[in-house]
Amino acid sequence: MSSRALFRRSRAVAAVATATALTLGLAACTDDDDSDTGTSASASADGSDSDSDSEDPEDADQGTWPRTVDSLVIDNGQPTGDTEEVEIPAKPEKIVSTSVTLTGTLLAVDAPVIASGGAKAGPTSDDKGFFSQWAEEADEQGVKALWQLEPDLQKVAAEDPDLIIVSAKGADTAAEQIDELKKIGVPVVVLDYSDKTWGEITTEVGEITGHESEAADAIQSYEDRVAEVKENIGDVEQPVNVVLPAKEGNLNFMTAESAQGQIIKDLGWELSVPGDDVARTDGDYAGRTDVRQVTGENADKALVGKTVLGINVDGTEPVIDKLKAIPTLANADAIKNDRVFELGASAFRIDYFSAMEILDQIEEYFAK
CATH class of the missing domain: 3.40.50.1980 (Nitrogenase molybdenum iron protein domain)
Known part of the structure; x- marks a missing residue:
């Protein structure tokens, strides 16, 4: 089974498991259980309708917003080694990635990346500059290719993003344009993928975008695949x-x-x-x-x-x-x-x- 198919299967299994757990949880709220807690299944202890006050499961999955994340400080186009806090007011729905390397990680956690910078077309990438291992996934998600290693800030602004992701280092960095990117008026988060494992950067991107569970799913599906390969x-x-x-x-x-x-x-x-x-x-x-x-x-x-x-x-x-x-x-x-x-x-x-x-x-x- 291919990696893409395996990933989709793991997501589907996780979704079924969640739905099953919710169904079993509702089934468990019987009158017998209510007698133990002193409350009914449909009302809270003060007599109010618990359904109207309860948090929507989809909203609960989004975590707490606004949230504050660490972003690397850039000075004269170079990371200083320090970090600064960036507040993200709500769960992002339109992310622009200026880093083709980080775009793959955004896709892996199902973050809503709508546009991305690219690499030069060649053996590792398609004609848009998207890396071959996830180019098909990007096409399926409708990710727009903005450039190939030559950042164009007007194209970033034109996408009307609510979050911009930048790499601190590498050929795909837009660190030299960081001040201009911040003028777009949305949160800009700078990450360094060069000193982290892919699992670590996946976890970090998941936390920044509110896709923690999807990041954990990706890492778990890799670990499951390792175990499967060892057996085969x-x-x-x-x-x-x-x-x-x-x-x-x-x-x-x-x-x-x-x-x-x-x-x-x-x-x-x-x-x-x-x-x-x-x-x-x-x-x-x-x-x-x-x-x-x-x-x-x-x-x-x-x-x-x-x-x-x-x-x-x-x-x-x-x-x-x-x-x-x-x-x-x-x-x-x-x-x-x-x-x-x-x-x-x-x-x-x-x-x-x-x-x-x-x-x-x-x-x-x-x-x-």
């Missing part, structure tokens, strides 16, 4: 490398701190990561914990996994061919024994949808 696959030769081929024959290895590595750990596999004696610790990789880069001359010391999952982010030649082109990997165990398995471009950036796609691919590759 056979033994996988350990340890496992997760690699992303880079320029000039370099290899990026995903660690347990990365979103990709976390999926491997959730499956109970042994993730192999090169140590400081092999990996680069200079430049952009100094202090970085989610990925370790290894140059081509050291690739054989790092690609020691019996099983290799390779991310083909540019969609060109197969990962196995890229690995075979590195001279030091001529005798690598996974290459000689045909144990290199390719993950699609969507595995480069992990959200709910791409995490589920990875699980689908793993189930297909290693089915019993």
Whole structure:
């Protein structure tokens, strides 16, 4: 079953469960129960009609409004590390996302995102710039594409949103336009997805938009899918490398701190990561914990996994061919024994949808 179908099924099951619980709860309000509490099923203790005073279940699900959330402070286009409080007066009904990365999370929690900025069209996205793992979902929800990595504030204002979501970092940030965005006159919330797992950012977006239960549903459906995949696959030769081929024959290895590595750990596999004696610790990789880069001359010391999952982010030649082109990997165990398995471009950036796609691919590759 595909990730989208599984997600819809989990939502449907949750809805049925809620309806059943409400039905059983009403059935339980019998005269016998009333004698225990001293009140009737239709009236409160003071004789008023309890139905007229009770909160509508749909309103109850919206939580408390207005609510105050934390938003990152931006100064001269850069996050300062501090936060400020932003008040959201009512549950949002028209959200504009300036961040294509955060749009996937909004869709995952069923938040009413009506328009979004996009990435450049390419291997990871469709012609609108929507990421391939959720582009179909966005089309079904009628999400309008506003731009491709070049924010247009007039287009944001034209959508008449009641909430604007901005990423603090990344190629899809609109942090430099934050002051102008605030002039639109609606709450603007700035988030940093770069230092959080997809589950953490999903929970945060759920709280901001009033879709906490949907965020919890998404995370639970992922966990359920992990358990299902573990049951459906056979033994996988350990340890496992997760690699992303880079320029000039370099290899990026995903660690347990990365979103990709976390999926491997959730499956109970042994993730192999090169140590400081092999990996680069200079430049952009100094202090970085989610990925370790290894140059081509050291690739054989790092690609020691019996099983290799390779991310083909540019969609060109197969990962196995890229690995075979590195001279030091001529005798690598996974290459000689045909144990290199390719993950699609969507595995480069992990959200709910791409995490589920990875699980689908793993189930297909290693089915019993």
